[in-house]
Amino acid sequence: MEAALINRLLVSAGVTALVAQRITPGRRDQGGALPAIVLHRIDGQRDYHLTGASGLVASRMQVDCWAATYGDAKRAARAVDAVMSGVRWTVGDVRIDAVLIADERDDTFDEDGNALYRTSLDLMVHHAIA
Template sequence: MEEALVSFLLAVPSANTADALLQSGNGSESGLAIDFPADQFSIRTTTEATLPVLVGNRINWVRSPQGAASPRIVLYRISGLRDMRMDGPTGLVSSRVQADCFGTSYGSAKAVARALEARLSGYSGTTGGVEFQGAFLIGERDDFFDTETPDKLFRTSLDFNIWTKGT
């Protein structure tokens, strides 16, 4: 499931979509940089194609490479429960996947989270030979890392319940 999920998330949008996002001010060549007071928070989700424009190929499982640029996403499979009936397994697996969306501003982390939600929540289909029965957003939280390094990071974590068949 891990490789298929990243493959689906990184599907490259058409050049027209990427150009339109950059020209509309919803993105920039180095990612998205939106800063605003938390009490005036509003980010408009453009399309699911926004995600690859924002993070490029910076989606990793368990940890990012040292010095990775932001915005980026780190995925964790928190649990995987095999569905059972009285007569045995159904072949379905319910996985809880945490997606940490990092950005150098609150706005950029939130924009990546909204793009990820638009791309993944409600998805069903087959990618990389894995049959996704459904993916659903079930939780969200924000955090800030005040580290000793100059690259202070903001994080929005999204929890998804992802149902797959046979994985």
């Protein structure tokens, strides 16, 4: 599922115009080029019914949009929102039934004496287990 989300961002001209190919799972290299997007899977709740597992999961994904300016972080987050919010698709054996924006927050950090801005989006991704 994570690879399907990253792929969807990488094929979006609106996203790559802002961050190029700097979309990664897990972490951003300290001092790496900006802006950049990092995805983390926070949790996943499997769905069950009376006869067992349904094969569906609701996963919370945190999408961090990092930039050297507040405006660039917000623009990257808006581009992610435009590509992900409310959509469904299938790629290979991965079926995404819905992506919902559950939360958004802003942070500022100091990296080597320079301000670093982050806008984080929490996505609720409803998908089939692959």
